[in-house]
Amino acid sequence: MDRKFLTTTMILWCAIFCGNRQLAAQSFQTTDSQTTATDQLPVRIALLPKIETNNDVVQLKDIAQLSGGPYANRKRMSELDLSIEPDQPNRAITKNETVARLLLAGFQRSQFQIVGYESTLRAVLSTPPLKNMILASVAQHVSKSLKIDDSDVFVTVEQNQIDKIELSLVGAKTPNIVVLNHGDEIIGKKQVEFGAFVDDKLTQQFRLTVSTTVRIPIAITNRPIERGEILSEENIYVDKQNFTNWHSAKNLVNPDQWLGKVARRRLRSQERLRFTDISNPTPTKADMVVRARDRVTVVFNKGSLKITMSGATALKAGRIGDVIPVKNEKSKKTIYGRVTGRGQVEIGD
Numbered sequence: 001m002d003r004k005f006l007t008t009t010m011i012l013w014c015a016i017f018c019g020n021r022q023l024a025a026q027s028f029q030t031t032d033s034q035t036t037a038t039d040q041l042p043v044r045i046a047l048l049p050k051i052e053t054n055n056d057v058v059q060l061k062d063i064a065q066l067s068g069g070p071y072a073n074r075k076r077m078s079e080l081d082l083s084i085e086p087d088q089p090n091r092a093i094t095k096n097e098t099v100a101r102l103l104l105a106g107f108q109r110s111q112f113q114i115v116g117y118e119s120t121l122r123a124v125l126s127t128p129p130l131k132n133m134i135l136a137s138v139a140q141h142v143s144k145s146l147k148i149d150d151s152d153v154f155v156t157v158e159q160n161q162i163d164k165i166e167l168s169l170v171g172a173k174t175p176n177i178v179v180l181n182h183g184d185e186i187i188g189k190k191q192v193e194f195g196a197f198v199d200d201k202l203t204q205q206f207r208l209t210v211s212t213t214v215r216i217p218i219a220i221t222n223r224p225i226e227r228g229e230i231l232s233e234e235n236i237y238v239d240k241q242n243f244t245n246w247h248s249a250k251n252l253v254n255p256d257q258w259l260g261k262v263a264r265r266r267l268r269s270q271e272r273l274r275f276t277d278i279s280n281p282t283p284t285k286a287d288m289v290v291r292a293r294d295r296v297t298v299v300f301n302k303g304s305l306k307i308t309m310s311g312a313t314a315l316k317a318g319r320i321g322d323v324i325p326v327k328n329e330k331s332k333k334t335i336y337g338r339v340t341g342r343g344q345v346e347i348g349d
Helices: 003-018 021-039 071-078 097-106 129-147 160-165
Strands: 042-046 050-051 057-059 064-067 082-085 091-094 112-116 119-122 153-157 176-179 190-200 201-222 236-243 295-302 305-314 323-328 334-341 344-348
Touching: 042 071, 042 097, 050 160, 064 071, 064 112, 082 097, 082 344, 091 097, 091 129, 129 160, 129 176, 129 190, 160 201, 201 344, 295 323, 295 334
Parallel strands: 042 112, 050 119, 295 344
Antiparallel strands: 042 064, 057 082, 091 119, 153 201, 176 190, 190 201, 201 236, 295 305, 305 323, 323 334, 334 344
8 A cells, every 4th residue: 555645645644633623624635735736747758769559550658668747647548559551560659659649549749748859760660470371371272172261161270289389481582382282182171281482483381280271152951852842042042161070061052053943852851962962954845945966056165256157957966054065067077066045056255
């Protein structure tokens, strides 16, 4: 407890006990005057010589030591934000910038006093921690190989593994960490080989055990579906789910692969669709807009150029969207095109 507070309290109790009201009144006046004097003192702000941060915005308490003055003012000042230009890693935060920020926050010049390093404060942005570079390299590798977003890849690695790596810096340059010789088998807990590259040259290799989870969209039944029933948005919905085993996940149906298919067996409600669960519907004669040996019109597309040729013969029946062989009767050559309408096949873009 504060010695000054104890002394004042003892004098006050002695005065009351002894009946000396004048002494008690003097004690209260002394305490009030001391409190008023403290409130009127400016907050002392001592700028630090240097900080290291990866943030583009720092608070005043990060770059200076604050003392004295009213507690409320000191707390407000300590939480004020100051900006560092992200493209200037060694930019100085000056005393004048700090003063301007305090005045902008509504403080009077008499309420603070900046001491210490008068000219500038060097705010040096450190290189990204090795752990962050490793996690980012795995996430980028997995998202690229699986064609999913980086935000749907979750990677963890134990810090004690990171601490054992001594990363050599060539010419004080930050290396680029890259995953070496791995495909989608990184999913789950795996041993992964990494390479450190500087100016596109491999300078170092190391191995780590990483755990990777991916979140991918899959098709799920929202009610029981009978065998032969056509799949649609009425009986199927799409949900993103986490997987740590890619071999099981890749057998599940993607959202764009089930519409218009039919169930090969009876499906329960809330069942994940697998490729073995679905098939193309059996075509009917009405579905066939092109029949074998029909004369068809072939449309060649190349950018904005479109050429139409008649007199070709379809060698196979097809529905809209089917790719069928077509024979040019003049050249006797066979080409493949996509059925786009009744008696029409398109080739090209």
